[in-house]
Amino acid sequence: MARILITSALPYINGIKHLGNLVGSQLPADLYARYCRARGHEVMFICATDEHGTPAELAAAKTGEPVADYCARMHGVQTELAHGFRLSFDHYGRSSSPQNHRLTQHFAGRLRAAGLIAEVAEKQVYSPSDGRFLPDRYIEGTCPACGYERARGDQCENCTKQLDPTDLIDPRSAISGATDLEVRETKHLYLRQSAMRDQLDQWIDSQKGWPVLTTSIAKKWLHDGDGLRDRGITRDLDWGIPVKDGENDWPGMEGKVFYVWFDAPIEYIAATAEWAEAQGLDDAAWRRWWRTDEGAGDVRYVQFMGKDNVPFHTLSFPATLMGSGEPWKLVDYIKSFNYLNYNGGQFSTSQGRGVFMDQALEILPSDYWRWWLLSHAPENSDSEFTWENFQASVNKDLADVLGNFVSRVTKFCRSKFGEAVPEGGAWGERETALASALAKRIAAYDAQMAAMEIRKSAAELRAIWVLGNEYLQEAAPWSTFKTDPDTAAMQIRLALNLIRLYAALARPFLPDAAWSMMAALECEDWTWPEDVEAALKLLPAGHAFTVPEVLFAKITDDAREDWAARFAGARP
RNA sequence: GGGCCCGUAGCUCAAUGGUCAGAGCAGGGCGCUCAUAACGCCUUGGUUGGGGGUUCGAGUCCCUCCGGGCCUACCA
Numbered sequence: 108m109a110r111i112l113i114t115s116a117l118p119y120i121n122g123i124k125h126l127g128n129l130v131g132s133q134l135p136a137d138l139y140a141r142y143c144r145a146r147g148h149e150v151m152f153i154c155a156t157d158e159h160g161t162p163a164e165l166a167a168a169k170t171g172e173p174v175a176d177y178c179a180r181m182h183g184v185q186t187e188l189a190h191g192f193r194l195s196f197d198h199y200g201r202s203s204s205p206q207n208h209r210l211t212q213h214f215a216g217r218l219r220a221a222g223l224i225a226e227v228a229e230k231q232v233y234s235p236s237d238g239r240f241l242p243d244r245y246i247e248g249t250c251p252a253c254g255y256e257r258a259r260g261d262q263c264e265n266c267t268k269q270l271d272p273t274d275l276i277d278p279r280s281a282i283s284g285a286t287d288l289e290v291r292e293t294k295h296l297y298l299r300q301s302a303m304r305d306q307l308d309q310w311i312d313s314q315k316g317w318p319v320l321t322t323s324i325a326k327k328w329l330h331d332g333d334g335l336r337d338r339g340i341t342r343d344l345d346w347g348i349p350v351k352d353g354e355n356d357w358p359g360m361e362g363k364v365f366y367v368w369f370d371a372p373i374e375y376i377a378a379t380a381e382w383a384e385a386q387g388l389d390d391a392a393w394r395r396w397w398r399t400d401e402g403a404g405d406v407r408y409v410q411f412m413g414k415d416n417v418p419f420h421t422l423s424f425p426a427t428l429m430g431s432g433e434p435w436k437l438v439d440y441i442k443s444f445n446y447l448n449y450n451g452g453q454f455s456t457s458q459g460r461g462v463f464m465d466q467a468l469e470i471l472p473s474d475y476w477r478w479w480l481l482s483h484a485p486e487n488s489d490s491e492f493t494w495e496n497f498q499a500s501v502n503k504d505l506a507d508v509l510g511n512f513v514s515r516v517t518k519f520c521r522s523k524f525g526e527a528v529p530e531g532g533a534w535g536e537r538e539t540a541l542a543s544a545l546a547k548r549i550a551a552y553d554a555q556m557a558a559m560e561i562r563k564s565a566a567e568l569r570a571i572w573v574l575g576n577e578y579l580q581e582a583a584p585w586s587t588f589k590t591d592p593d594t595a596a597m598q599i600r601l602a603l604n605l606i607r608l609y610a611a612l613a614r615p616f617l618p619d620a621a622w623s624m625m626a627a628l629e630c631e632d633w634t635w636p637e638d639v640e641a642a643l644k645l646l647p648a649g650h651a652f653t654v655p656e657v658l659f660a661k662i663t664d665d666a667r668e669d670w671a672a673r674f675a676g677a678r679p
Numbered sequence: 680g681g682g683c684c685c686g687u688a689g690c691u692c693a694a695u696g697g698u699c700a701g702a703g704c705a706g707g708g709c710g711c712u713c714a715u716a717a718c719g720c721c722u723u724g725g726u727u728g729g730g731g732g733u734u735c736g737a738g739u740c741c742c743u744c745c746g747g748g749c750c751u752a753c754c755a
Contacts, residue, residue, distance in 0.1 A: 119755055162754060231753085242753045261753065269680095269751080323683055324750070331682070336752065367755065414684095414749070445684085445749080483692085488685050489748060496691065499704060507717060515714030522713080562692075566702075573719095580719040585712070599713095657715055 110149045110405055112396050112436065113140045114375045116412035116420075117157035117202065120181045121166045123188065125463045126492065127447035127454035130480040131413035135442065135561050137194045138481055139409065141615035142556045144195075145635055151396050154189075155200035155378040156182045159347040160367040161242055165282060167346075174346045178203060188464045192473045193618045198385065200378030202370055207377035208348050211370040215340075216353030217431035218298065225297045225337060226359070232260070232272050236285035240293065240343040241272075245282055248275025294359060296350065297337040298369070300426045304335045307422055310429075310437070318486075320414055321441045325421035338423060340369040372424035376435075399434040409440045409559075417443050442559050445485035449492050450675075461492075462674055470670060474617045475501050475659070481616055482565035494671040498662045505620075508572045509609065510658035513624060515579065516602040517654040523588055524596060530648035532597025538643075541578050541601075545608075546639045548574065552612065568613060575605045596648075603628065603652065604643045608636050620658050627655035 115136035118124050133154060140152035158178045167177035182201055189199055201207075218224050232241045246260035252268045259281070260272030272278060279286045300307070311325050329335050341350050347364025350357050376397050383393040395402030410420055420441055428435040447454060454461035467476050479497050482504070483490050520529065552567035579602060588595035610624035611633050625631065629652055636642035646652075 117755095121755085157755070160755065240753095244754060262751095272753090320684075320749095327682060327750075328752075331751075338752070342753085366753090371755085415755080418750090418752075419755095448748095487692090491691080493690090496704090500691085502715095503704065506715060511715055511717050513714095515717075517714095519713040566693085569703080576718050577720095579713075580711070583711075583713085585714095588713095659715085661715065 108147050108149060109143075109407060110396075111140075111143045111151070112403075112406050112408040113143070113150060113152045114408075114410050115152075115154040115196075116410075116416045117155050117371055117374060118185060119160075119162065120156045120158040120178050120185075121162045122181070122456055123184065123463045123465050125454040125456060125461045126467060126476065126480060127449070127461065128413070128456075129192065129464060129476075130447050130484055131444040132411045132416075133189070133194055134192070134477065134480055135444070135484055135559070136411035137192075137196075138561065138564075138615050139411070139442075139556075139559055140195055141618070145611070145614060145633065146553075147635075150197070151379060151382075152195060152197045153200070153375055153378045153382070154194070154196045155198075155202055155204075155374050155381075156185055157367060157371045157374070158182070158201055158203045159344075159364070159370060160342075161239075161245065161344065164239075164344065164346050175203070184465075188468070191468045192464065192477065195618075198378050198382035200374060200381040202367075202374040202377075203348075204374075204377055204381050206380040206384070207370060207374045210377045210380070211348045211365055211373045212351040213353055214373060214427055214431055215296070215351065215357075215365065215369075216355070217433065218427065219352055221430055221432050223299045223302060223426075223430045224340075225299055226294055227297050227339075228292055228294050230290045231293050231343075232278070232288050233291040234280045234283070234285050234288050236287060237280050237283050240291070241280060241282070241288070243270075243272050245280065246272045246275065246278050246288070247281045248272075248278035251276055293343055295339045295363070296341045296360065298340045298423065298426060298430070299337050300335045300422060301337050303426050303430060304329060306429060307335065307425060310425060311421065314440075317441055318443055320445070321417055321421065321443045324414065324417040324443075328418050328422055335422065338368075340366045342366050368419050368423060369427070372419060373427070397436050399436055403436045406436055407440075408436050408438045409442065410438050411442050412444070414443050414445055417441070440559075445487070445489045447480075447483075447485050447492055448489055450494075451491070466674070471662075472619060474620050475505065475662075477618075478505055478565070478616055481561055482569075484561040486561060494667050498664075498667045501659070502661045504569055504572075505617075505659040506661045508569060508576065509613070509620075512572060512575050512579075512609075513606055513627070513655065513658055516599065516606060517627065517652065519585065520599045520603060520652075521654050523584075523592075524599065526652055526654065528600050528603055528646050528648050528650040528652065529596035530600075531593035532591075532595070532600075534597065534601075535594075537578070537582060538597075538601060541574065542639045542643060544574055545571065545636075545643075549612065549636060549639065556615070565616065568616060571612060572609060575602065575609070578602070578605075600646070600648065601643050604646050607632070607646060608639075608642050611635055611642075623655055623658060628652045 113136055116132040140150050143150045164174050167174035234241050243260035249256050250258035250263040251274050255263055262269055308329050341363045344364050348370050350360040350363045379393040397403055449461035479500050548571045555564040555567055582598045584595040584598040606624050607628050610621040614621040
């Protein structure tokens with residue numbers, strides 16, 4: 108038994124996430140967490156809402172709520188949706204928690220003591236009308252290069268030229284349209300990542316087997332141009348974690364807060380502390396996951412995230428942890444994902460394009476989405492959601508191959524033997540061969556799951572379901588029954604046990620369906636089938652069961668067309 | 680502009696430089712009748728984006744061209 112720490116990239120507070128966000132971090136992290144638990148490992152699975160930053164303030168302003176209230180409300184909404192998708196977090200925290208305030212300020216203090224913080228005076232655009240400094244991309248104006256009138260202060264979307272906000276002609280606030288912008292001097296803290304470049308570089312080099320996507324992005328940042336640049340870790344905002352040096356004030360930094368990307372990863376740690384508090388445990392309970400000098404030496408730490416998050420997890424956050432000079436647990440493996448596209452374009456939160464988590468659950472139960480999303484996870488390249496593909500995959504894999512197997516076995520047994528596991532007969536060669544084929548496939552499934560090869564795991568699991576249908580076809584208990592009822596009883600006894608085995612194996616992908624299967628069998632034994640023969644004899648003769656409702660209803664053409672039309676344009 | 684990734688069957692995707700490039704779906708044929716018209720077996724289908732090169736051997740390595748995508752540090 109190992110101890111596995113799993114974190115999923117934090118969803119931003121600013122609205123409901125779409126399926127692309129879900130499959131890029133939380134869902135595969137949940138799959139892995141569930142798998143690790145099923146294999147008997149001790150798991151700490153952490154996620155949280157990422158609540159600070161300009162977009163959160165603006166979203167709150169739009170609804171007229173105080174930002175703290177807005178975040179509390181949206182945290183509730185996201186928590187509900189996480190439950191809806193059966194995301195099995197040990198704790199779903201908030202980056203605005205007191206724990207995160209303390210830890211973030213602690214790290215800043217340690218970094219300052221280590222000489223890794225620089226104070227930099229810089230000029231930034233301020234909008235008196237908005238009462239705030241404007242991040243570059245919140246300034247719009249005419250592109251000096253191509254004349255595009257809605258160029259952003261960081262880059263012109265039309266001609267892709269990199270811009271400085273002061274380059275823009277007729278600049279205005281993208282928030283209010285105000286044109287009375289001025290340049291003000293302000294002081295900010297920078298994390299001196301450049302001083303840690305070699306250390307980070309060596310650390311990345313020492314990691315074996317990370318996805319190309321992960322290491323190539325890290326290497327690019329480390330070696331591009333002059334190498335890794337220092338990074339501003341404070342902002343002039345109201346909502347956030349006040350800049351402090353540990354518990355002490357930071358002269359000259361009054362009224363400023365830490366940058367979200369500084370405090371968000373620290374929330375992984377803080378959320379574990381939140382968990383401990385919620386469980387009524389002491390600090391040692393969470394520190395044994397995070398401090399190698401306090402018990403985390405044998406922890407394996409795995410992070411899940413979309414590719415846009417990679418630089419912060421490979422560089423900034425490790426720099427924060429290493430730079431503190433304290434023995435914090437560093438990540439051991441980073442599983443990163445590409446993007447899921449929607450009907451040939453991108454899912455888009457701002458444009459409301461695609462299917463969002465709340466809408467998905469209104470349409471179908473979570474298992475349908477979990478299965479499709481995970482079996483098509485964008486691991487090697489961007490992948491594509493289409494309604495046709497979704498319908499075909501779900502109907503074939505879930506309804507026909509798995510669901511129908513459960514149906515045919517339980518209904519056949521009920522009609523010939525009644526609703527209890529039938530007695531009689533003994534295994535022959537066919538059953539031994541099946542057990543050995545299953546053992547082989549299960550080993551492959553286990554290996555793919557352990558390696559976090561998501562799509563390959565799904566394919567192996569499906570192949571295991573197919574073995575059951577093949578067995579039934581060959582054994583043909585419906586004809587055996589006419590001449591040799593005892594053998595038919597043995598065959599169907601095995602098939603009923605196969606349902607339990609499938610439930611145990613499928614639980615990480617399909618928690619609800621697995622539960623329904625177990626409930627129908629009136630069984631609570633989720634034991635992983637390490638010994639397949641034993642697993643296929645687990646339910647004894649005479650054990651009662653019930654025929655379950657149809658596990659997965661098929662998606663009709665009408666429903667598919669209806670949804671395709673409904674989600675074709677912007678979110679209503 | 681720079682960097683990275685991808686391009687394989689109608690579709691979605693596999694293949695440490697080494698048998699005849701494989702699966703699932705879709706298509707075609709056969710079988711079965713327990714089951715959600717479900718299941719099983721067989722089968723059609725490829726100049727691996729184009730062109731060069733290295734090698735005994737290239738989907739895989741190198742060059743080049745075409746096409747798609749991502750990142751490029753003040754959104755997060």
